[in-house]
Amino acid sequence: xxxxxxxxxxxxxxxxxxxxxxxxxxxxxxxxxxxxxxxxxxxxxxxxxxxxxxxxxxxxxxxxxxxxxxxxxxxxxxxxxxxxxxxxxxxxxxxxxxxxxxxxxxxxxxxxxxxxxxxxxxxxxxxxxxxxxxxxxxxxxxxxxxxxxxxxxxxxxxxxxxxxxxxxxxxxxxxxxxxxxxxxxxxxxxxxxxxxxxxxxxxxxxxxxxxxxxxxxxxxxxxxxxxxxxxxxxxxxxxxxxxxxxxxxxxxxxxxxxxxxxxxxxxxxxxxxxxxxxxxxxxxxxxxxxxxxxxxxxxxxxxxxxxxxxxxxxxxxxxxxxxxxxxxxxxxxxxxxxxxxxxxxxxxxxxxxxxxxxxxxxxxxxxxxxxxxxxxxxxxxxxxxxxxxxxxxxxxxxxxxxxxxxxxxxxxxxxxxxxxxxxxxxxxxxxxxxxxxxxxxxxxxxxxxxxxxxxxxxxxxxxxxxxxxxxxxxxxxxx
Numbered sequence: 001x002x003x004x005x006x007x008x009x010x011x012x013x014x015x016x017x018x019x020x021x022x023x024x025x026x027x028x029x030x031x032x033x034x035x036x037x038x039x040x041x042x043x044x045x046x047x048x049x050x051x052x053x054x055x056x057x058x059x060x061x062x063x064x065x066x067x068x069x070x071x072x073x074x075x076x077x078x079x080x081x082x083x084x085x086x087x088x089x090x091x092x093x094x095x096x097x098x099x100x101x102x103x104x105x106x107x108x109x110x111x112x113x114x115x116x117x118x119x120x121x122x123x124x125x126x127x128x129x130x131x132x133x134x135x136x137x138x139x140x141x142x143x144x145x146x147x148x149x150x151x152x153x154x155x156x157x158x159x160x161x162x163x164x165x166x167x168x169x170x171x172x173x174x175x176x177x178x179x180x181x182x183x184x185x186x187x188x189x190x191x192x193x194x195x196x197x198x199x200x201x202x203x204x205x206x207x208x209x210x211x212x213x214x215x216x217x218x219x220x221x222x223x224x225x226x227x228x229x230x231x232x233x234x235x236x237x238x239x240x241x242x243x244x245x246x247x248x249x250x251x252x253x254x255x256x257x258x259x260x261x262x263x264x265x266x267x268x269x270x271x272x273x274x275x276x277x278x279x280x281x282x283x284x285x286x287x288x289x290x291x292x293x294x295x296x297x298x299x300x301x302x303x304x305x306x307x308x309x310x311x312x313x314x315x316x317x318x319x320x321x322x323x324x325x326x327x328x329x330x331x332x333x334x335x336x337x338x339x340x341x342x343x344x345x346x347x348x349x350x351x352x353x354x355x356x357x358x359x360x361x362x363x364x365x366x367x368x369x370x371x372x373x374x375x376x377x378x379x380x381x382x383x384x385x386x387x388x389x390x391x392x393x394x395x396x397x398x399x400x401x402x403x404x405x406x407x408x409x410x411x412x413x414x415x416x417x418x419x420x421x422x423x424x425x426x427x428x429x430x431x432x433x434x435x436x437x438x439x440x441x442x443x444x445x446x447x448x449x450x451x452x453x454x455x456x457x458x459x460x461x462x463x464x465x466x467x468x469x470x471x472x473x474x475x476x477x478x479x
Contacts, residue, residue, distance in 0.1 A: 067236045067255075069285025069292055078102050078112070078284075078292065099295070102284060111295040117263035117357075118289055118385050126262070126384045133380040146254060151379050155253045159244050161227045166219045166260065217336050217360030218264040221395035225366045226331070230256075233271045235283065259286065261381040266291045268356040279320045279352050281344070296344025296354050299411070303340075307419040309349075311459035312466060314412055316351040317343060318453050321403050330365040334398050338406040340414075350468035362395050401438075401445035408449065409436030420459065427455055 072078045079101050097115040118126065131140035134148065146152055151165070158165055228243040234256060239247045248256075259266055269283035269291075284292040302313055324333035335342075336358045344354030353359070413436075416428055434440065434448035460466075462473035473479035 067285060067287045069287050072102070072285055072292070077104065077106075078114075079109075100292070102292070112284060112292055113295045115291050115293065116289060117259075117265060117286075117291055122385045123289060129383055130380060143254070146258065146380070147250075149380060151381055152254060152257060155257055156250060159246060161231050161245060162224065163222045163227065166222055166227070216260060216264040217334075217358060218268065219260060220360055221362050223363035223366040226361060226363050229271045230260075230267060233273075234267070235270050236286075255287070257381065258288075261384045262289060263357050263385070265355060265357045268359060269293060274352065279323065280356060281346075281352055281354065294346070296346055296352060298341050298354065299343040299345065299351070299415070300340040302345065303414050305415075308459060308461040309465065310415050310419050311456045312349070312461075313345065313351055314416055315453055315456040315460060317407060317412065318404075318449055318456075320351065320353065321407060321449070324359075324403060325400060330363070332362040332364050332398075332400075333403075334360050334362070335403045335406055336360055338403075338410055340411055343411065346468070348467035349465060360398070362398065400442040401440070404435055404445050404449050405438045407436075408432055408445075408452075409438075412436075424455065424459070428452065431455065 069078075096119070097113045100112055100114055101109040102112040103109045127142060130142050130145050134140060134145040136145065154165055231245055232241055232243050234240055236255060237248055237252050245253065256267075266283060266286040269280050272278040272280060274280050274282055274294075281294040281296060284294070286292065299313065299317075302309065305313070338358065342353065342355040342358065343351060345351050412432060416432065418425065420428060431448045431452040435445055435452060437445070440448075462470060462479075464470050466473070469479040
């Protein structure tokens with residue numbers, strides 16, 4: 001087998017660090033192998049690929065060591081598909097996700113996805129905001145700047161993750177600067193030798209670019225019970241299970257804080273896992289600004305599906321929204337916005353939430369502490385991928401109907417239009433219109449969704465295409 005080949009840039013950054021070099025090699029290569037052959041038949045030729053800072057963000061090299069995703073790359077449990085030809089040199093920056101193969105035993109391989117948590121454009125804005133927050137000139141160390149923030153210093157002292165740690169900030173969000181202030185010289189050296197964190201050129205951008213995106217809905221109205229669940233189920237620490245953070249290293253805390261600030265989707269996959277019945281894909285690991293999870297096909301690919309399949313998917317989606325409103329843990333989940341790519345289908349026909357970044361959570365059992373909207377409580381972590389002046393709605397104003405109105409108005413019509421004979425199609429269209437009408441009271445919208453489910457249920461068929469409920473559907477009307 002060929003020896004790991006390290007890229008010249010990484011080799012220059014980390015002379016004499018063999019363990020770290022193996023990690024960089026494991027993270028930056030592509031193994032050209034099909035998904036099904038046995039390990040003895042799989043070519044072991046490695047082609048060097050460089051994810052680059054825009055992909056990893058905060059955690060480029062040694063900041064990722066110890067994470068589950070690092071271990072999976074290092075042990076070659078994750079391999080890139082053949083379409084990444086060696087002539088590409090770099091993984092395309094414009095793709096939001098990449099197909100890879102994953103195996104627990106090297107005998108059977110299944111498709112999974114590496115997904116960006118934020119776009120390349122947002123990456124650049126985020127990095128520039130971080131440097132600007134420290135009045136840094138043309139270069140700065142991302143990790144070093146974030147470690148010096150008032151919020152992270154509070155995290156370092158904290159034994160437990162409390163609502164004030166995810167809501168209140170210590171510094172404002174300054175505008176991007178192009179000039180070099182004299183006090184910024186200490187940041188030009190970057191991190192200590194061997195840190196693996198590149199330095200960034202800071203260029204002037206327009207002020208209006210600072211008002212993009214939304215803060216994480218997960219943290220708008222956090223309860224102590226929800227935050228304890230985040231800590232207890234955070235998979236990137238050695239001894240998960242405690243509500244206290246005594247076993248968190250400084251870097252563990254920074255990774256968790258950074259992920260919550262950039263995109264809470266990986267956290268939601270960990271605290272509400274699909275294995276426990278939640279409509280989310282399996283979490284396989286994350287670091288910096290990327291995530292690896294089980295692969296799904298976007299719902300949009302099924303807009304041309306036959307009538308029985310369309311009815312099945314719509315029925316499932318309405319059921320998912322029902323489970324988000326009412327569940328045994330008494331959490332109320334709601335979407336702040338939706339698009340068709342947020343939902344996906346596994347190869348067994350089962351529908352899941354593909355992107356939970358727009359999913360908010362309100363604790364009905366314990367109650368939630370309303371997020372502060374005062375500008376003076378914003379800091380750089382509040383502004384990494386969103387505008388510092390973004391207004392957050394009160395948790396008390398989120399109606400029961402919100403997710404239904406969004407899905408019935410924007411996602412389901414293209415899936416169900418002109419698929420069924422008259423008068424069934426007219427009945428579907430009428431209930432869909434009532435369900436998607438935001439001016440109606442909550443009970444009327446919920447009732448319309450219930451009637452729509454009743455109409456769709458008998459339109460589904462029972463055959464192997466719907467493997468998630470077949471052959472059970474042959475013997476039990478429940479399926």
